[in-house]
Amino acid sequence: MDKVKVLEKYLPAGAAPLVARWIDYFKCEFKISRNRNSKFGDYRPPFQGKGHRISVNHNLNPYAFLVTTVHEFAHLHTWNQHKNLIKPHGNEWKANFKKMMQPFFEQQVFPPDVTFAITAYLNNPAASSCSDLNLYRTLRKYDNNATAVTTVEKIPLKAVFKIKDGRIFRKEEQLRKRFRCTEISTKRIYLFSPVAEVELVDVA
Missing domain, CATH: 3.30.2010 (Zincin-like)
Incomplete structure (x- = not known):
């Protein structure tokens, strides 16, 4: 072709x-x-x-x-x-x-x-x-x-979200260009790009 x-x-x-x-x-x-x-x-x-x-x-x-x-x-x-x-x-x-x-x-x-x-x-x-x-x-x-896409910058502070590999995080404060997020299971801290695609998790 x-x-x-x-x-x-x-x-x-x-x-x-x-x-x-x-x-x-x-x-x-x-x-x-x-x-x-x-x-x-x-x-x-x-x-x-x-x-x-x-x-x-x-x-x-x-x-x-x-x-x-x-x-x-x-x-x-x-x-x-x-x-x-x-x-x-x-x-x-x-x-x-x-x-x-x-x-x-x-x-x-x-x-x-x-x-x-x-x-x-x-x-x-x-x-x-x-x-x-x-x-x-x-x-x-x-x-x-x-x-329809949800990104880290769109969700509220303290919201809980899931990434593609299934791990779950809580959104914390913004540090310069990235957001500090806590992995729920390990309490380890990760830095996420504002435009990282995530899925909100209902913890109610």
Whole structure:
């Protein structure tokens, strides 16, 4: 099946042809992956006879899928220029991310709030894309189930919640960017991202 047609199922309108050209130009193995809770996408440099490899989670909304795709291709482009001699999300990567995002800005592929969030992120050298909560929250608004998702920041203080592996915690105070939470069974303290997805537990 033509790769543009496949990519069109996951990307915003108009974005697939350029991504398909990148795959060919960089001779990259591009895989649409199963959902991974720990990451949206992944880049692997050439190793033991294998070329560049990029994978992006299949369940991302089109805007998140495109941002993740550009993020990973910027890693590829930066590796071609500098190999492993620089920081993964350093200024070189940021410059490539910005440059590779530009055609999609020009096509007005993104809604205004996503464009604004990406631009703000790129203007903040201290933030990595993985930890930029404003960009993450903005992209999540376009998920099909956005209103149904419960995150740590949405639940009240002292609320009890469960995570995907079944462990149960109580939400405590916020410490800088994360929330201090106590595991009920062990009394151990863990720090949770505000946007970590959880399930409220009724303790009444």
